[in-house]
Amino acid sequence: MLSSLISAIRGSDKTGEGQQGAKGTTIVLTSDLPTMSDFGGDPFIAFLSTFPHRIVRPILKKYFKPQLDEEGRPKFVSYGLRRIESILSREFGEENVVVAHPETLNRFVGDETRLIGISSHDPLGFAYVSRTYNSLLGFGGDSVNYFYFRQLMRHPVIQNRNKEKTKVMVGGPGAWQIKEMDLQHEFGIDILVHGDAEHDLTNLVHDVLDGKKIEKEVVMGPVDPEKDNIPPITKPASYGCVEITRGCGRGCRFCYPTTRKRYSFPIEFVMKEVEVNIKGGVKSIFVITDDIFLYEVQPRFVPNREKVVELFSKIAQFPGVEEIHLSHAAMAPVVVDPKMIEELSPILLEKTKRRLNGEPYVTVEIGIETGSIKLMKLGMRGKALPFDVEQWQEIVDTGLGILNDNSWYPLCTFLVGSPDETEDDTLATLELFDKIKDKKLLYVPVLFIPIKGTSWEREKCVGFENITELQWEVISSAWDRNIKIWKREDERILKTIGFFFYWTYLRWKYGAKSIRPVMKFLGLSNFPLLKSRVPTPQTGIKK
Structure with a gap:
């Protein structure tokens, strides 16, 4: 069944990886906007995606503008997605695998699409930095990563697909978060994949394309890079x-x-x-x-x-x-x-x-x-x-x-x-x-x-x-x-103004135990009210 499906697609479409119109590409790979973006070539700007979306999304918006080639495919995507692309292209042919930007999914998902593969990095904002600084701020909504992952899973192309024929598979280092919060059904994910892909992914995708019944959750077998013939990426990351x-x-x-x-x-x-x-x-x-x-x-x-x-x-x-x-x-x-x-x-x-x-x-x-x-x-x-x-x-x-x-x-x-x-x-x-x-x-x-x-x-x-x-x-x-x-010395006043404004919120949300550290941050540790009961790092003895 698989070989006839691939042959039919190859025979009827000579345009390769280009726009597929209503037919679509057999295997379409994508990810949420932050994971898809290159943040002006600076990976450290990407850390802002772990912060509340109402605060930093306006700053990051310029980085989310699609950079597409002449056929509507993203020029640069995450390394993990490129690796998956190279593995599947080697097995199923480049003409049957495409990476699509979330804003151009409709160009590549169509009647002949059998699999939409989604790479997740920090889909629910549970990574160390995400959880720490979203909790600390306490306002501004969910993390940027969560905001855009949820947006992707609600994409009309994904929601309105023929669910019997086109399966949604989600993997990547963030897949555990979806399992942890029991959101697989809510997001409409047919198959949740855990672990490295190089050893077992092609067999799993063969089963999907052949219409076989597959468990809702799949754990990949261990990868031995010396034996599993890992292919290098073939397009820029x-x-x-x-x-x-x-x-x-x-x-x-x-x-x-x-x-x-x-x-x-x-x-x-x-x-x-x-x-x-x-x-x-x-x-x-x-x-x-x-x-x-x-x-x-x-x-x-x-x-x-x-x-x-x-x-x-x-x-x-x-x-x-x-x-x-x-x-x-x-x-x-x-x-x-x-x-x-x-x-x-x-x-x-x-x-x-x-x-x-x-x-x-x-x-x-x-x-x-x-x-x-x-x-x-x-x-x-x-x-x-x-x-x-x-x-x-x-x-x-x-x-x-x-x-x-x-x-x-x-x-x-x-x-x-x-x-x-x-x-x-x-x-x-x-x-x-x-x-x-x-x-x-x-x-x-x-x-x-x-x-x-x-x-x-x-x-x-x-x-x-x-x-x-x-x-x-x-x-x-x-x-x-x-x-x-x-920071430059003349910018310290900005810190002081900002934290005096924020101190009342911290006091209300986290109680008295947050006051002394925040006051110390402001350079006010000698304030009379703070001079009692401060454990010293050297001895731990309370004054």
Whole structure:
């Protein structure tokens, strides 16, 4: 049945991937607007999609204007969607697979469409940053990501399809959120897919096209990149994304990537994807990895300086590459091999447009998470390897010093409300803040969220309504430091005005425990009413 369907489509339509009119393309792939957008080529602007839509949607609107080719297909889409496109095109033929923008779905979905595949990233706004800062603000509606995912699922083309003939399949890293909130039926999703697609997806799609009965929820089998013949992308991805490693292995209990087999993609594979992106009109390259220092890593997580430097040198030297973005890194490898940072820095500083006080700098996301050795031992001991976890605070302080000396100013996350966190653990994080107070970084405190598929998936979700005063202190101290590092002195008055206005709301919503940290944020910690009962980070003894 499948082969005759494909043959009929190939025989009756010689125009390939172009506009299909009422017939439609057999397999149509799409995603919500934020996931589809490239935010002017800056992946860090995309973080705004995690904030309430009424506040930031007017700012982001200009980035959501479709960039289409002559046949109405988006020029740039998310890397995950491009990977799915390459897998399915190899199996079913390019003429039977198309990626469509949400605003042009009607051009490609028609009578002969059998599958609408939707990639989800943060569909309900449950990612760490989304939930933390939507909860903190408390107004402005759902996150931008949720707003536009809901809009996509209500699209007339999806709602009015022939539901017997055309199936809707949703996958991607955000699929767990839909299951968690039991929204599969409400969104009209026929098949919810969890896990990496490279091993099982083609068999699943064969079954859909053959009209076989399929479970409403499907878990993909584990992928072995060495055996599963993963194809490189064939069309440009947003930001010029290329995948250099997959998996991690450090064993953090709150993190999904640690469950995947660690693998470094051959440099030839990476450079093929670099070429596809640059020839497709992208001017930057964004390396996708759970840790850039895992590339061809040696035993006990000792970084392979030669291979890492070679990789980034080749990317930087490729004609047309104007900028290189980094995704994630770990702190311990920086301390293991400071010379690696010294050798990488001139390569990356030449390929960055980021400036602080007029000087170029490199940034990358690093999960510090806590200053507590106890919490490190309980949930993220592997972060310290190859060092002893007892040295964690020293590793962080030393690593930040090495990075700063080479003009790297990382974005560092700190988990608030980890399982089994006590006042002593929170104080340890505040002690770490004091230890690194002279370092340049962007502090990003995030509330703990149990993510499906991780060791801590059954732990309690943390909300602002039940965090302690000391945990408030971590959040307010973090953003106070950010203002001092990243804002000009003459802009501090704006912070003060804004937070005095907002303080009354925080007091009303979260109660008295939020007052002292917010006042400290405003630089008013010496106010007489605040001088009693303040636990000190050094001793925890109440004054």
